[in-house]
Amino acid sequence: MSTVGIDMKIEIWSDIACPWCYIGKRRFEDALDGFAHRDDVDVQWRSFQLDPSLPDHFDGTETEYLSQMKAMPAAQVRQMFDHVTEQAAGVGLNYDFDSIVVANSFTAHRFLHFAKTHGLMSEAKEMLLSGHFEKGRDIGDVDYLAEVGREIGLDPDEVRRILATDEFSDEVRADISEARSLGANGVPFFVIDRKYGISGAQPAEVFSQALETAWDEGQKLTVLASTSQSADKDFADGAACGPDGCN
Helix, strand or coil: CCCCCCCEEEEEEECCCCHHHHHHHHHHHHHHHCCCCHHHEEEEEEECCCCCCCCCECCCCHHHHHHHHHCCCHHHHHHHHHHHHHHHHCCCCCCCHHHCCCECCHHHHHHHHHHHCCCCHHHHHHHHHHHHHHCCCCCCCHHHHHHHHHHHCCCHHHHHHHHCCCCCHHHHHHHHHHHHHCCCCCCCEEEECCCEEEECCCCHHHHHHHHHHHHHHHCCCCCCCCCCCCCCCCCCCCCCEECCEEC
16 A cells, blocks of 8 residues: 555445446456556445335346336347346356346445445445346345355344344435436446546446546646746745746
8 A cells, every 4th residue: 555545536336236337347447457556546335226216126027127117128128138248248247137136225235334334345345246146146135135244254143233224324325415416327437536437337448548547637736826827826926946046
């Protein structure tokens, strides 16, 4: 780590029930792995829900759910799944849309915020995404979330206790509200130092370029007061000495 602390903060809004969010996570991680200053980057996961109106559990398949929600023919939904599955395979993910359990993700997002208090949000995020898209696990089931908690080092009984209340609900809603205020209408949505926004599961090359651009810009100073014409005009010129003498 840098001796002067974190130099770049990246916030990523995503939903556990979003297939492109997992793909985007992998592509971003590929870019970050090749970034020379990766040890000076702080990645923070933020919550988002694509369908807050979804009941705790939907009595049907992912194909049936999307067909109803988007009023799309089942064959068209399957074609979309095939495309997403192919893209996922390109980053080493093995999607199985036939086994997906359709559930509201709000409780899982509360679990993520609880994991965050123990510094384990990234680990929990990875396990939930894999469980949902690759293993057919139920992200709305408290017992499953307690199992994930145990596997990453949390007390499963404490997970159950937390999720039996409404703890961390405000944090989830605040994340969603903040995403809206930043102009995010979909996910994944990446924000670098609150200066640069990247929407969607972009290719790793796009993320790499964004990281380089943001880093270079972050190392530059905006001069507010100077003896030069480039100074901010709200500030008066100041006397200074340079290689050619003093003024």
